[in-house]
Amino acid sequence: xxxxxxxxxxxxxxxxxxxxxxxxxxxxxxxxxxxxxxxxxxxxxxxxxxxxxxxxxxxxxxxxxxxxxxxxxxxxxxxxxxxxxxxxxxxxxxxxxxxxxxxxxxxxxxxxxxxxxxxxxxxxxxxxxxxxxxxxxxxxxxxxxxxxxxxxxxxxxxxxxxxxxxxxxxxxxxxxxxxxxxxxxxxxxxxxxxxxxxxxxxxxxxxxxxxxxxxxxxxxxxxxxxxxxxxxxxxxxxxxxxxxxxxxxxxxxxxxxxxxxxxxxxxxxxxxxxxxxxxxxxxxxxxxxxxxxxxxxxxxxxxxxxxxxxxxxxxxxxxxxxxxxxxxxxxxxxxxx
Amino acid sequence: xxxxxxxxxxxxxxxxxxxxxxxxxxxxxxxxxxxxxxxxxxxxxxxxxxxxxxxxxxxxxxxxxxxxxxxxxxxxxxxxxxxxxxxxxxxxxxxxxxxxxxxxxxxxxxxxxxxxxxxxxxxxxxxxxxxxxxxxxxxxxxxxxxxxxxxxxxxxxxxxxxxxxxxxxxxxxxxxxxxxxxxxxxxxxxxxxxxxxxxxxxxxxxxxxxxxxxxxxxxxxxxxxxxxxxxxxxxxxxxxxxxxxxxxxxxxxxxxxxxxxxxxxxxxxxxxxxxxxxxxxxxxxxxxxxxxxxxxxxxxxxxxxxxxxxxxxxxxxxxxxxxxxxxxxxxxxxxxx
DNA sequence: TCGACATAGGCAATCGTTTAAAATAAGTAA
DNA sequence: TTACTTATTTTAAACGATTGCCTATGTCGA
Numbered sequence: 016x017x018x019x020x021x022x023x024x025x026x027x028x029x030x031x032x033x034x035x036x037x038x039x040x041x042x043x044x045x046x047x048x049x050x051x052x053x054x055x056x057x058x059x060x061x062x063x064x065x066x067x068x069x070x071x072x073x074x075x076x077x078x079x080x081x082x083x084x085x086x087x088x089x090x091x092x093x094x095x096x097x098x099x100x101x102x103x104x105x106x107x108x109x110x111x112x113x114x115x116x117x118x119x120x121x122x123x124x125x126x127x128x129x130x131x132x133x134x135x136x137x138x139x140x141x142x143x144x145x146x147x148x149x150x151x152x153x154x155x156x157x158x159x160x161x162x163x164x165x166x167x168x169x170x171x172x173x174x175x176x177x178x179x180x181x182x183x184x185x186x187x188x189x190x191x192x193x194x195x196x197x198x199x200x201x202x203x204x205x206x207x208x209x210x211x212x213x214x215x216x217x218x219x220x221x222x223x224x225x226x227x228x229x230x231x232x233x234x235x236x237x238x239x240x241x242x243x244x245x246x247x248x249x250x251x252x253x254x255x256x257x258x259x260x261x262x263x264x265x266x267x268x269x270x271x272x273x274x275x276x277x278x279x280x281x282x283x284x285x286x287x288x289x290x291x292x293x294x295x296x297x298x299x300x301x302x303x304x305x306x307x308x309x310x311x312x313x314x315x316x317x318x319x320x321x322x323x324x325x326x327x328x329x330x331x332x333x334x335x336x337x338x339x340x341x342x343x344x345x346x347x348x349x350x351x352x
Numbered sequence: 353x354x355x356x357x358x359x360x361x362x363x364x365x366x367x368x369x370x371x372x373x374x375x376x377x378x379x380x381x382x383x384x385x386x387x388x389x390x391x392x393x394x395x396x397x398x399x400x401x402x403x404x405x406x407x408x409x410x411x412x413x414x415x416x417x418x419x420x421x422x423x424x425x426x427x428x429x430x431x432x433x434x435x436x437x438x439x440x441x442x443x444x445x446x447x448x449x450x451x452x453x454x455x456x457x458x459x460x461x462x463x464x465x466x467x468x469x470x471x472x473x474x475x476x477x478x479x480x481x482x483x484x485x486x487x488x489x490x491x492x493x494x495x496x497x498x499x500x501x502x503x504x505x506x507x508x509x510x511x512x513x514x515x516x517x518x519x520x521x522x523x524x525x526x527x528x529x530x531x532x533x534x535x536x537x538x539x540x541x542x543x544x545x546x547x548x549x550x551x552x553x554x555x556x557x558x559x560x561x562x563x564x565x566x567x568x569x570x571x572x573x574x575x576x577x578x579x580x581x582x583x584x585x586x587x588x589x590x591x592x593x594x595x596x597x598x599x600x601x602x603x604x605x606x607x608x609x610x611x612x613x614x615x616x617x618x619x620x621x622x623x624x625x626x627x628x629x630x631x632x633x634x635x636x637x638x639x640x641x642x643x644x645x646x647x648x649x650x651x652x653x654x655x656x657x658x659x660x661x662x663x664x665x666x667x668x669x670x671x672x673x674x675x676x677x678x679x680x681x682x683x684x685x686x687x688x689x
Numbered sequence: 690t691c692g693a694c695a696t697a698g699g700c701a702a703t704c705g706t707t708t709a710a711a712a713t714a715a716g717t718a719a
Numbered sequence: 720t721t722a723c724t725t726a727t728t729t730t731a732a733a734c735g736a737t738t739g740c741c742t743a744t745g746t747c748g749a
Contacts, residue, residue, distance in 0.1 A: 019470075019494065021705060032729050037706060047727060062490065067468040068414065069705035071405035073734050087433055093424040100451070109465070112449050114437070128446070131404040133356075153399065157356065270637045300607045302639040358735060369699045374737060384697060406735035410704050693747090700741075705734105712729070719721085 020063045029053060040065075071133065079109045080324060081129035082138045085117045085166075091294055091313045092140060095165060098317025099138055106325050108135070117142040123150050130159060136324045138317075140165040143207055148173075160327040162340075164320035165313070169209045174327070174340040176320040180210050180292075183309040183346035184217025184262065187290040190307050190348060191260040192225045194288060199227075200251050200258035202244065202268050203236040211236065211264060214292070218262055233258060237268060244271035252280060259287060266291035269305045277303065298351065310347045319344060357400045366390060377402075408470065416446045417661060418466035419475045422454045422503075428631055428650045429477060432502060435654025436475055443662055445472070454479040460487050467496060473661045477502040480544055485510075497664040499677075501657035502650065506546045511664070511677040513657040517547050517629075520646040520683035521554025521599065524627040527644050527685060528597040529562045531625060536564075537588050537595035539581065539605050540573040548573065548601060551629070555599055570595060574605060581608035589617060596624055603628035606642045614640065635688065647684045656681060 022040075026033045031050070039046045039054035040063075046054075057063075071077045080103055084092040096112060103110045111134065115122035122142050127150075129137060137154065139161060148170050151161050163175040191199050201218045204211035215234065222229050235250060237243035251257055263269035269291035276284050289305040294313070298304065319342055327340075359377075363370045368387070376383045376391035383391075394400075408414045417440055421429040433449060440447045448471065452459035459479050464487075466474060474491065476498060485507050491498050500512040528536050538555045541548035552571065559566050572587060574580035588594055600606035606628035613621050626642040631650070635641065656679055664677075 023705075033706080034708075034730080035728055037708085038728090041707090045727065050727085062494070064464075064467050064494070066409070066470060066705055068405055068408040068412075068470055069734095070707080072403070072409045072704090072736095073706045073708095075405075075734065077405065087424060087430040088427055090425055090427070093430065096424055097451075114434075127401075130401050133403060133405055157399065157401070270634070274637060297607070297634050297638070300611060300640075301634070301637055303637075360735075370736080371700075371738075372698055374735095375698085378737090380738095382697065387697080403735055406704095407737080409706090409734090410736050410738095412704065691749090693749105695746080696744085698741105698743085700739105702739095703737085707733085709732095710730085712727105714727075715725085717722100717724075719723100 019066065020058075020061045021066070022063075025054065025057055025061065025063060029057060075133070077109075077133050077135060078107060079111055079132070079134050080136045080138060080321070081125075081132075081134040082110050082112050083115060083122065083125055083129075084112070084140045085115050085142050087112070087114055090296065091311070092165070094294075095140070095313040095317035095320070098314040098319075099321040100317075102318045102321035102325070108325065115142045117144065119145045119147070126150050126154060130154065130157065134159065136328045137161040138320050138324055139163050141168055142166075143205065160324060162320050162324045162327065164316055167209060172339055174323065176316055176323060176342040176344065177210075178311040178316065179343040179345050180213040181217040181220070182343075183292065183311070183348075184214035185221045186217075186346070186348045187262050187292065187307065187309050188218045188221035189224070190350075191262060191288055191290055192221060192227065194260070194306075196258075196260035196288065197227060198256055198258045198260070199233065200261045201234045202247055202261055202263045202272060203234055204264035204268075205238050206236050214262075214264060237264075239265075239267065241271045241274070244268050245275050248272050248275040249279075261287070261289050263289055263291045263305070265293045266295040266305060266308050267293075269308075270295075270301075273303050273305075304351055307348055307350045310349045312344055312347070316344045356403065357395075357398045358403070359400075362391065362394055362398065362400060366394060412470070414446075414470050414472060415444060416448055416469070416471050417473045417475060417658070418462075418469075418471040419447050419449050420452060420459065420462050420466075421449070421477045422452050422479050424449070424451055427633060428648070429502070431631075432477070432650040432654035432657070435651040435656075436658040437654075439655045439658035439662070445662065452479045454481065456482045456484070463487050463491060467491065467494065471496065473665045474498040475657050475661055476500050478505055479503075480542060497661060499657050499661045499664065501653055504546060509676055511660065513653055513660060513679040513681065514547075515648040515653065516680040516682050517550040518554040518557070519680075520629065520648070520685075521551035522558045523554075523683070523685045524599050524629065524644065524646050525555045525558035526561070527687075528599060528625055528627055529558060529564065531597070531643075533595075533597035533625065534564060535593055535595045535597070536570065537598040538571045539584055539598055539600045539609060540571055541601035541605075542575050543573050551601060574601075576602075576604065578608045578611070581605050582612050585609050585612040586616075598624070598626050600626055600628045600642070602630045603632040603642060603645050604630075606645075607638075610640050610642075641688055643689075644685055644687045647686045649681055649684070653681045 022033045022036045026036045035046060036054050039051040040058060082099055087093060100110050113125040119142050136159060148168055154161050163173055167175040167177050203215060219229050235247040237247050261272060263272060269289040291305040291308040293311055295308060323340055323342060359370045359373045363373045372383060373391050376388040377395060419436055424430060437447050450462040456479050473496060485505055488498050500510055504512040504514050540552060556566050572584040574584050598609060600609060606626040628642040628645040630648055632645060660677055660679060
């Protein structure tokens with residue numbers, strides 16, 4: 016492989032010093048215009064490509080932020096990435112992306128990799144199963160700021176940008192109540208995710224507000240498999256007075272629940288309402304779908320998270336005492352069709 | 353920000369030279385075991401994080417490959433990334449990802465950025481509108497191998513890994529023919545994409561094989577907007593004998609076409625068959641969908657592309673004369689429900 | 690006792706770029 | 720002519736890690 020052209024090569028050819036060439040290329044005003052022009056011309060002809068590794072090394076700054084998400088296949092995160100990239104780009108920062116695939120071990124490795132690469136900061140949507148936050152504490156200790164987004168850590172004391180899940184759940188539940196439902200089930204997410212409980216709070220607050228009793232039997236936690244949702248629905252529908260509406264932790268769960276009804280109680284399909292959370296691709300092509308869902312603006316969340324991170328990076332370090340940052344992104348209720 | 357711990361810090365503390373520390377950490381057998389242990393212990397205690405920028409610089413090798421795709425929101429590419437990452441990981445390579453958002457200008461910038469960062473190779477699904485391949489020629493000239501995937505460049509002479517689009521289209525069309533259809537429309541993709549024509553070839557070959565006449569009026573090109581598909585369908589359905597089945601360039605187009613029928617010709621919905629291309633999320637929740645689609649294994653494509661790239665990177669440069677590599681990933685016909 | 694040899698570790702150059710400080714050249718005013 | 724500016728360019732050190740080669744010390748056999 017041919018070695019690339021370096022500043023030295025250009026300097027030698029033009030009979031000038033390396034520093035002159037370096038300065039000329041970065042448009043340093045102390046270099047005369049004709050010289051700058053000569054240098055740029057040759058650099059162009061010779062197809063000079065600056066060696067970023069060398070620059071990063073010398074400057075001990077990479078202008079790069081690391082972004083860690085569970086899974087790229089989830090468009091929710093893909094959209095958040097776009098938001099973060101936009102903001103980062105506006106500040107001449109690059110973004111490097113890695114997926115944990117929900118594996119905390121892999122996540123640790125990624126953090127390590129990113130620290131070795133000297134990212135200036137980290138944006139993280141942590142994996143579902145993470146319990147031990149020590150990696151991130153260590154990271155913060157090294158002076159690399161970390162902003163969590165989408166998935167807040169269970170422990171607090173960390174900066175985070177998340178949807179206003181409580182209020183979103185409130186709005187979804189309220190919508191169902193206003194539609195006349197009195198018996199509303201909550202198909203809750205995994206107990207290992209704190210968001211499951213945050214949404215439970217919103218659900219309860221809505222019931223409270225409209226003087227409906229809270230009934231623990233109307234809340235069933237599922238993981239994200241279809242089987243789990245089917246099982247939960249089976250138990251729901253066996254109740255003496257089954258719910259007439261469901262608030263689902265996310266739209267995919269709502270779809271599975273609807274699927275269950277399609278198969279087992281097709282007659283009820285038209286009467287039972289669902290409200291879900293999150294995005295729902297192909298919405299317009301679905302014939303049976305939740306009547307409403309809570310849209311999380313993940314693009315905006317990505318933007319906001321990147322903004323907070325960049326602010327933190329450039330902030331004067333207040334030598335401890337900087338308050339923990341929490342930003343909530345409000346959710347929109349979207350009524351379908 | 354605290355400066356990170358360096359080899360020098362460790363060396364000073366332990367009263368040894370930097371090189372000893374370096375060698376100890378990389379398990380060099382010329383360093384005695386007790387010394388290695390002492391070094392590792394302190395490195396661990398002090399939370400030493402190697403500076404990759406410095407290593408890359410020194411080694412003039414980054415063990416990183418760049419991956420450029422149009423859009424992360426497209427799960428087709430997200431899956432290809434997973435495949436590529438898997439293979440790269442097996443060879444201790446990292447992958448950096450960037451999106452062109454179908455903008456050739458942005459794509460140029462990304463290539464430049466990646467070259468500056470001295471990636472060892474490039475994996476590219478080029479943007480729809482790219483005409484000028486000079487950036488990639490220049491890249492190849494610098495000795496950085498480029499493998500195209502998913503979207504082959506129109507020009508040839510470039511290494512590429514793509515689905516066997518011709519055969520996929522053949523299989524889809526054949527499926528419709530075997531179902532008894534004699535009048536089959538092809539809702540073709542944008543004329544700017546060479547794949548549109550490759551699939552046309554497969555469509556024609558199937559017609560030929562079953563002695564059906566080819567009729568240019570049964571082929572209409574659309575971009576990916578719903579309006580375009582609606583317009584095409586309108587023209588199709590106005591024909592004296594409209595098609596009784598359609599082969600769609602991709603499933604999303606098929607869904608739009610179905611949507612058109614739902615709205616304008618609901619009576620025909622059951623009689624007209626569709627076959628599409630590519631992935632189709634939420635398949636099981638759709639009540640009206642293509643009867644069959646051609647599954648492209650984008651995961652496998654990502655794997656294969658990464659494999660070819662790594663092979664090319666490590667290959668002895670045969671000083672011109674290396675034949676252009678073309679790998680086709682076969683497609684599966686998937687009958688729905 | 691001496692040389693040969695193995696073992697463990699140190700020396701020093703190097704990668705490409707940036708940048709503060711010094712050097713040089715070219716005016717300019719006294 | 721001299722000293723002082725100002726404009727332009729060079730010098731040289733630094734960033735952190737790697738690695739081929741050299742050195743010091745010890746061991747062993749003859």
